[in-house]
Amino acid sequence: MSKDEAKPDWAMSKRERENAARVAAGQPPKKRRRWIFWLIVLVVLVAGAGWFVQSGQFAEMQAQRAAAEAEAQAEADARAARAAIIQLAPFEVTAVAPSTLVETLKITGSLAPARQVHISSEVTARVESVAVREGERVELGDVLVRFDTEALDIALTQARANAEATRVQLEKARTDFERTQDLVERGLSASNTLTAVRSALDQLTATLAAQDTLVASAQRSRDNALVRAPFSGVVSVRAVDPGEFAATGSALVTLVDLTSLEVEANAPVAYAPDLAPGLDVDLTVEGFGDRVFRGKVERVSPVALEGSRMLPVYVALENETGELRGGMFASGRIVLEARADGIGVPAGALRHDAEGAHVIVVAGDKVERRAVEVGRSWDAGAVIEIASGLEPGDMVVTEPLPELQPGDTVELVEIGQ
Structure with a gap:
């Protein structure tokens, strides 16, 4: 029994009913024409391939493939050449x-003048002139600032006059004391008189001593009207101008000595046993390229910085030519150990x-x-x-x-x- 005959009539499709009728009439059933479907698929693929080739993409892919193969070959040739030499x-x-051979410790820090001084006014007076500006070099004893001395001269004169008047009174009191003492010793005057005269003499003596101190103070103020350089160096700050009124303690000039500089660096506290004054330090300074400056460890702090476990180390650096400046950044290495x-x-x-x-x-x-x-x-x-x-x-x-x-x-x- 065929597959079509095995099915009841109600379960057959239209095509199956037609085939059943043909079989009943003695005719062969119709075969499915699946080759038509595959023919259509083949035609579509051929048409797509033709379009792909004509569009130029195929040629581009071929060119890319050829370039990749050439590059791979070139690399292979280069590897072979390198393998040869x-x-x-x-x-x-x-x-x-x-x-x-050396064992070193790297450090960094900023350059600072080893000696600098902030000069303040020791008088209260008007600034008459300022002889220097920032960046100018001065020598020991050069006048930096000059104050108006009129008020200072008046104060000195008055102090001297007061002291001289007291000195005259003291001489008279001493004469009175000596005469009264002679009278008391001869019994011609009461002893309590000598006590009063001695008290007046002691009071004038103390007054004269105080007035002599005022004279010395006035003289020192007069002398300080000329502010001189305490050492040879360069002016880094000028804080006053002529005409200003300066009180005692007012900032005037900051003077630095650049012939010797100092680098304050920090080293791990674990290196404390190896650090000591006198160790050589090779430094490079910002702005001088690879040029090396030779310094020495001058001192090592006995206490590490709180919370950082770092030990301050101070490196001395000679600068006779003056080419280095304070504030420059420096880095270097401390030579802890060396073997020749x-x-x-x-x-x-x-x-x-x-x-x-x-x-x-x-x-x-x-x-x-x-x-x-x-x-x-x-x-x-x-x-x-x-x-x-x-x-x-x-x-x-x-x-x-x-x-x-x-x-x-x-x-x-x-x-x-």
Whole structure:
């Protein structure tokens, strides 16, 4: 029984009923024409491919693919060339030579004059003239500020006159005391008279002493009407102008000595046992490039800064030429320990494998493995001391170049070649 005959009439589709009727009439059933559907799909695909090729995108993709293949080939050729000869730049190799190996401590700070003074007025008077301006150099004893002396002269004259008048009274009182004492000793005057005369003499003596002090004070004020430089230096601040009235204690001029500077830096308190006055310090100063200035640790604070665990360290720096200025930023290293004539290489030059520590040495146009015995590290681990295995003049590869292996052919090239 066929599949169509197995179904009841009510479950058949229209096509199935027609086929059943054809079979009943002795005619073959109609076959499904699925090839038409696939033909349509094929036509659509062919048309799309034709459009894609004509639109130019296919050609662009082909060009991109060709460019990628050419680039890959070029890279392969370059790798092959590098494999044949590896070029080394000057900064990638170092000629071994005995040198001083140092352990240092990095510091930073600002320059400040080791000696500076803020000159204040010691008189109350009007400023008559100011002889200096900011940035001008003065020598010891030069006049900086001059005050009007009219009121000071009057005060000095009055003090002297008062003292002179009291001195005359004192001489008379001393004469009266001596005469009264003689009369009392002869019994011609009562003893209480001598007591009164002695009291007057003591009072005038004390008054004259006080007035002599006033004279000295007035004389000192008169002398301070001329403000002189206490040392040779440079004026950094001028705080008054002619015509101003200055009271005692008013700021006048700030004078600095630039021949000696000081750097206040902070060091971790853990380095306290290693820090001591006299240690050498190499400093670089902002604005002077790589130029190195040599200073010395002058003193170390006995107490760390509260809450920071940092220890103030003061570095003295000579500046005879005066080219350095206060306020410049400086950075440097304190030399904590040094060893002369040591063999050291940068830490990046040291390699390790199953056989131990070694370096790569350039020998002619080849590189070879050289086993070394490692000593201690210096400069906070940046330099490794080599106890044995290297000789002065050996050319060591100092950069970590993982692609460079013993036996490779190398060529030393200059920068810009």
